[in-house]
Amino acid sequence: MVRSLPLFTALIALIMSAASELQGAEMVWSGLVIAQNAAQPQLIPPELTRIERPLKGLFGYNQFQVIGQSRKALKTGQEDWLATSKFFGLHVDARGESEAGYVLNLKLYKEKELLLETDAKLSKRSPLIIKGPQVGSGQLLLVLVVQ
């Protein structure tokens, strides 16, 4: 019993460190979404199910289509990535992680033209929605969610 105590302690420490590492790597989903009103709206994409109510309530559209997306696992909080559609590009540059979430620099490009830039703190519990330009009869939205 006494002999197995150090082994047991080491096992617990190993499990805890593995658990904290797993917990540390979090997935951020970033998407370019076209919101519009349709006579027969399509089902909302699964990535947006969690925020369907605020999307519909705040923007007044009944259909949401993902035209570009990226899913990035953040380990150091210093990664950067790009979510693109045919004409738009959302560049996300993570600039550190805190207990509250990630500090991100976001740049929305239309082809090579910078339309919008913002710095935001993305909470692990709270999605971020950015209203972009009007596109046809719809609206471009940028959505970031920690999954």
Add this chain to the structure above:
Amino acid sequence: MKTFEEKWTAWLDGQLSGLELTQFETSLPDKAAAEAEKAEAKKLGALLKRELVGSVLTNEDFFSHQLRERIARESTQPPREQDVKGSTSWTIRRLLWTGTASLAVFLVFAVFVMRDKNPAEQSQYLSQILNARVDPVVSPNATISMFEAKEDRVTVLWTEGLQSLPADYAAK
């Protein structure tokens, strides 16, 4: 007139004397065996005296009085239920005290933890827009505002007046 046994006992105890002693000793059939028996009896007596010393009670009367009273009490009265109840209620009282004390300790810790956690949680609760800018050349009339839909835990950066684009730009 003493019997032989009485004289024998008295002789063993050394209480015969004079003529009576002489007459008794001459009546013994085997004086040597009798002397040996007397010596054994003396030894036994000494041993008993040495070993069987009773414990000395200093307040014998008090203790015997107490004992007698208790025996009398117990023999006249049936065993009281109160004694049993008394021990049970003491346990319940102790349980109540323990429960109350535990609750108090929990409340103290809860208050401290909640007080420390609340401000931090408030800031962790929602995402925040730190700053935002648009290209004034491309969208000169653009305005930016931000708000938090706390019910839905959503933070929104709301732009107005960005350059509108044709529907083709919605392509994947």
